[in-house]
Amino acid sequence: MKKGDSKAFDILFSSYGKRLYYFAYGYLKSTEEAEGLVQEVFLRIWRNRNTLKPALSFRAYLFKIAYHHILVILRQNSFWCSYRHDIVEENIHFTEDMNERLNYQMLLDKVDAIIAQLPPRQKEILIKRKKEGIPVKEIACQLELSPKTVENHLTAALKKVKDGLGEEFVSSMFI
Amino acid sequence: MALIHMYYIILNRTEHLIRMKFSSEIIERFFGGRYSRADYMVAKSLFTDIELNDDLVKHLEDHWSEFNTEPLPDVDTNPMLERVHRQILHETIPGRSNNLLSLFQKAAAILIIPLLLGFLSVFYFQSDKKPGEAAIAEIQCPLGVRTKFVLPDGTTGFLNSSSTLEYPVVFGNERKVTLMGEAYFDVRHDEERPFVVKTAHLNTKVMGTQFNVIAYENENTEEIILREGEVEVYSRKGQRLGTLESDQKLEFDRDNRRYGISQVESAQYISWTEGKLVFRNESMEDVARRLGRWYNVDIDIQDPELFDYSFRATFMDEPLEEVLKLLSLTAPMSFKEQQRVSTNQNLFKKRKVILRIDSERVNAF
Numbered sequence: 001m002k003k004g005d006s007k008a009f010d011i012l013f014s015s016y017g018k019r020l021y022y023f024a025y026g027y028l029k030s031t032e033e034a035e036g037l038v039q040e041v042f043l044r045i046w047r048n049r050n051t052l053k054p055a056l057s058f059r060a061y062l063f064k065i066a067y068h069h070i071l072v073i074l075r076q077n078s079f080w081c082s083y084r085h086d087i088v089e090e091n092i093h094f095t096e097d098m099n100e101r102l103n104y105q106m107l108l109d110k111v112d113a114i115i116a117q118l119p120p121r122q123k124e125i126l127i128k129r130k131k132e133g134i135p136v137k138e139i140a141c142q143l144e145l146s147p148k149t150v151e152n153h154l155t156a157a158l159k160k161v162k163d164g165l166g167e168e169f170v171s172s173m174f175i
Numbered sequence: 176m177a178l179i180h181m182y183y184i185i186l187n188r189t190e191h192l193i194r195m196k197f198s199s200e201i202i203e204r205f206f207g208g209r210y211s212r213a214d215y216m217v218a219k220s221l222f223t224d225i226e227l228n229d230d231l232v233k234h235l236e237d238h239w240s241e242f243n244t245e246p247l248p249d250v251d252t253n254p255m256l257e258r259v260h261r262q263i264l265h266e267t268i269p270g271r272s273n274n275l276l277s278l279f280q281k282a283a284a285i286l287i288i289p290l291l292l293g294f295l296s297v298f299y300f301q302s303d304k305k306p307g308e309a310a311i312a313e314i315q316c317p318l319g320v321r322t323k324f325v326l327p328d329g330t331t332g333f334l335n336s337s338s339t340l341e342y343p344v345v346f347g348n349e350r351k352v353t354l355m356g357e358a359y360f361d362v363r364h365d366e367e368r369p370f371v372v373k374t375a376h377l378n379t380k381v382m383g384t385q386f387n388v389i390a391y392e393n394e395n396t397e398e399i400i401l402r403e404g405e406v407e408v409y410s411r412k413g414q415r416l417g418t419l420e421s422d423q424k425l426e427f428d429r430d431n432r433r434y435g436i437s438q439v440e441s442a443q444y445i446s447w448t449e450g451k452l453v454f455r456n457e458s459m460e461d462v463a464r465r466l467g468r469w470y471n472v473d474i475d476i477q478d479p480e481l482f483d484y485s486f487r488a489t490f491m492d493e494p495l496e497e498v499l500k501l502l503s504l505t506a507p508m509s510f511k512e513q514q515r516v517s518t519n520q521n522l523f524k525k526r527k528v529i530l531r532i533d534s535e536r537v538n539a540f
């Protein structure tokens with residue numbers, strides 16, 4: 001590959017791409033982030049192909065680059081503060097027992113699933129408000145709706161989320 | 176008493192979070208997707224602490240080397256490979272000019288050699304008189320004043336109210352300066368000698384670019400705002416935290432040792448160098464903090480309802496009363512300046528302004 005051979009590059013990708021993807025996914029918990037990471041890492045390998053040292057194991061080299069990129073994402077507080085956590089927090093009162101024994105990943109997945117099933121307008125408004133943090137007034141301007149209408153959509157959306165995260169569901173989430 | 180007790184608990188909690196012990200079981204559960212909220216909190220604190228835990232680094236390395244032997248579910252990685260190919264193609268099209276460039280570089284290198292020899296000999300003959308390493312200069316900027324500075328390497332900038340900048344009279348291999356407070360730097364480009372700004376918790380490293388650093392001693396955040404180019408931010412112990420691009424801000428929280436990077440309008444953070452006070456959708460809290468610094472006054476927000484409002488405004492050479500009056504027009508807010516009291520040494524205490532919600536006008540907004 002040092003000679004700029006793109007076939008060799010494809011072979012490297014086919015032997016390490018999938019592993020890297022699952023490794024990244026395990027930590028980043030998002031297919032989008034994991035895909036982006038795999039692309040970024042291999043692109044960097046291609047760019048640095050002239051400085052590759054044949055003596056160094058490729059696996060270790062790949063890890064070095066991947067590790068660095070995964071950490072840059074994981075080390076940002078914003079990565080851990082996604083709106084899904086806020087929604088969980090607002091709807092579920094965590095007892096110590098729940099803190100220890102509830103499958104938290106399934107809870108987060110459930111939030112995503114509920115949001116995915118909302119009517120388009122409600123979904124759009126909920127995401128703008130909760131994920132992007134846009135004030136109601138501004139959402140109203142953007143969508144050319146009255147603030148009252150936006151508020152109503154938001155309330156309806158949040159109600160559905162709350163119902164979806166009801167006690168019955170939560171109790172099924174114990175590990 | 177109750178208040179003190181609560182404060183104690185909160186303190187204890189953060190302490191607990193910071194000193195979170197490493198546990199490979201928890202990280203394994205987190206990775207595997209079957210983890211509790213308590214596990215999640217531990218993972219979060221381990222990954223986001225400004226200094227990475229050595230055991231965690233080791234765990235990740237081991238995990239990767241083992242990971243190569245585990246069987247994996249199926250996923251179609253072809254779209255990813257295709258995107259990489261597309262990007263590579265995109266990058267190699269202007270390849271011809273690259274070759275031309277490298278030809279120029281070779282030519283330039285040949286031309287530079289005699290120059291370099293000349294330079295080296297000057298260096299060699301001068302090297303016996305070493306510059307005293309301890310010669311440190313300091314610029315102090317009092318409250319309510321801005322100062323323009325020029326450093327020995329030609330880097331220029333501004334120092335904001337109540338800030339101190341320390342720098343060696345002669346720069347060595349690295350151009351290191353230490354900042355307490357806020358400063359704006361326009362760094363003279365020099366690939367060979369990176370320019371590093373040290374603050375209480377962060378090291379910001381650049382080659383040549385324009386950026387703003389805020390690290391006041393009495394506040395609990397440090398911020399780096401990049402106007403143009405690229406800067407790298409490290410913890411004081413050398414952990415790399417990330418690279419900022421134009422119009423990005425890194426904010427570090429000193430209390431919980433966490434940080435985040437966000438997109439901002441850098442102009443509003445830099446306008447102070449021109450004597451302008453610019454707010455662009457800034458929260459009430461940030462507005463109060465910046466006004467406090469600018470006018471050397473304590474601003475106290477009494478009603479939490481006010482936190483919901485954000486402001487967009489530009490002020491130049493306006494007295495504080497005028498600024499507050501204008502801000503009150505855009506939000507249901509009222510303000511009152513407290514009588515200044517003098518201490519028993521006949522000194523007046525800092526000015527204090529109290530902001531309250533104007534409940535009669537709430538519905539108008």
